[in-house]
Structure formats: structure tokens, C-alpha cells
Amino acid sequence: MPHAPLVSPGAELTPAEFSRYARQLTLPQIGIDGQRRLKASRVLVLGAGGLGSPVLTSLVAAGVGTVGVVDSDTVEPSNLQRQTLFSTTDVGRQKAVAAADALAELNPLVEVLPLVVRVTSANVLALVADYDVIVDGTDNFETRYLAHDAAKLLGKPYVWGSVLRFDGQATVFWAAPPAALGTGVTLRDLFAEEPAADEGETCATAGVLGSICASIGSVIATETIKLLLGFGELLLGRLLVHDGLDATWREIRFGPAARGAAPREPAAASSEPGSSSASADPAPRTNSETTRPKGTPVTEPTASTALPEPNAERLTPTQLKALLDARERGEQSFVLVDVREPWERDIVQIEGSELIPMSHLLSDEAREKMPHDDRVILYCHHDGRSGQARDYMARNGWSNISDLGGGVDAWVTDVEPDKARY
Structure with missing residues (x-):
């Protein structure tokens, strides 16, 4: 949908800029006018890590005039696998400073501002106020909510991404966009409540493939440029989800305009991941779904689908199916609990389950x-959140608790293939 550019054209382009940006100047959506807008643009990137690296590289290479890099961490050897802005010689350096140095080598025609600070309630408004677009490449909910709420208060668009293992997600939040773009959406339309700090897995605990960071980072950078220049259809109210294992992309609509509507899939999409605590960080698939042909229903329990041991920590979809059938016959008694968020349950659910999101488990x-x-x-969606919830609840008084390996996605694959996947 057409939308107005965020930024007015800046100064005339120099011969060096004409030469450097020649290949994108030929794009009718950019041209000389658009390149001058990029030159006048200011973008704040939160985090110079796995997502921040490709985002920063793309924006600086494209000629965004001023880029702020917020990161208080230092470079560690384990970062180098995915944080491609850095080299071995940067280990021990402040990330924001090392990133600024690397980006200056990439494009000396732009200004990169290293901001070696932690985002707090005391400084977030001042950080956000000076920029046209805020890009979130962080890995924790506390920072996300702080920065998003500041952007919302100041009327700034907020471009967000998340990665974990082989999965990634990206979208655009904008509380009050121009009327032409329709109803605004916020972080709380996707994640109604801020999860506790220990409810989401991180790359440090679960791992991540570096190339997935590059894939999602490229999407984020493209959305940022589209916002600045006013072209293309934004990911506003649309969550783009990537499954690197299946090499698929899928779109899930969310927000006020999407409530009560089924998710829309692009023509080429087939499946993708979810994420922790309403998908803050996507969770992986388990062997149960990657080793069986998709769409194969299970109608009768076999030796491998017999009722599990009463104290089994993790069940297969077919074991759960057998338990549900036994419960229907009055032979078993248990409570099946969906720990996802309501918007996920609207897409697909296992009949006979209760919805209790992660943030409400001890209510x-x-x-x-x-x-x-x-x-x-x-x-949950796969089994990242449910596994964490199982362990958490076991520490808080529940003595007979287990979870579903592969989550509802494996359930659909193995048991009810006609149901939606997301």
C-alpha cells in the first residue's frame, strides 16, 4: 500500500555518491530523489549482534546518512560465528565501537554513531527521539518493551526481528501510522504481556545458525528502507516467519485488523516456526516432525505409540493421541494445557486443551x-516453551507433568494434517 516517505530529500548527491550508489539509483522506487532521502535519514539500531550485523551492513552500504549503534557488550569469540561485522582482532572490544570502525571502512560517506549504553527507562526517550526509524535487533524482552514503548510515545515506526536455532521472524510495529496504512499495530498486539526474563530461550542456550541471522537481518533492513522512502507494502500487522530447515517463508497477520481472520499465506509458502512466549524467539522442530513425512495421519496406536509411562517427561504426538482417546473413554485423567498466546491458539489448537499462557502459569x-x-x-508451537514450562512447574509443586515433543506443529504433521500450520 502506498505511503508517504518518512524523510525529505537531503543535499544533492556528490560524484562519489553517484558512483557508489549507481546500482540502486537505477531502481525507480529509489532514484536520485530516494537516495537523497536516504542521505538525510537517521536510523537507530539496537544491538550489534547476530541481527544487528546484517542490518547495519545493509543500511550503511545503502547510504543511510546517520546510523546509531546501541550496544553495551564486548565482542567474544562465540560471537564471530554469526556477528559478521567483527573479526578475531575485535575480541574484547566494545561492540558499538568495533561496529562503527568496520562500517566506516565499508562506507566512509555515512556517519555511524557508537552508543555504548544499556537501554534504560532513564535514557530510552532521549535515544529514540533523534531518529526516524528504530530497529530492534536485541535478544531480551525488557529492552524490546522499553524501546518499543518509547517509539510508540514519540510516533516512530519500530522494525523488529528475532532468531533462534533455524527459525526467524520479522515485522513492523507502528502505533499511529499514516491513515493510508490503516490501523496501527504495537508490540503488545503480538505479545500481550512482557514475559519474565527466564521464559524465553536465547541463542546462548539454544543455539542459532548464523545464516538465519543474515536472512532475517536482510528483511529488516529492507523494511527500514521502505519506511524511509515510502515504497512497497510494509510488514505492518504481518509477521513474516522463516523456517530454515524447510526453506519456507510464511506470513501471519496480527493486530486489530486481523483479529478473527485466518492467517494469510503467500503463494510460495508452506510452513514455518513459532517462538517463545508468543514467539519472542522461535523454537525448533524435534526429530518427531523432521523424520516423518508431512501429512501422515496416525489412526491406530502401534508399539511406538502405546500409552507412555505415567511419569514420562516428553510425549510423542501419537502417544498424546492415544491418551486423549483413552481419556475420552474414561480410562485416563489428565489436563492438557496450551501455553501459547491467544493469537496462536486462534490459528490452530488441540481439542480438549486449556489455554494458560506462559506468563499466567502460576496464577x-x-x-x-x-x-x-x-x-x-x-x-506450545514446537516444544521450547513447553519444555521450559514443564521444568519451571516441576520446581513449583507439580509432581506429574510432561510436555508434547514438537508441539502443535508436530501434532498437525502426525495426527491432524488438515489443520493449519504456522
């Missing part, structure tokens, strides 16, 4: 639905 309402002495089986 009084949750305890009423799943008393400590009941058998409880948890599931």
Missing part, C-alpha cells in the same frame, strides 16, 4: 485448572 486461575496433584501435559 490462581491456572492452579484451579491444573491442581498440583493432577497429571498435566503441556504443549
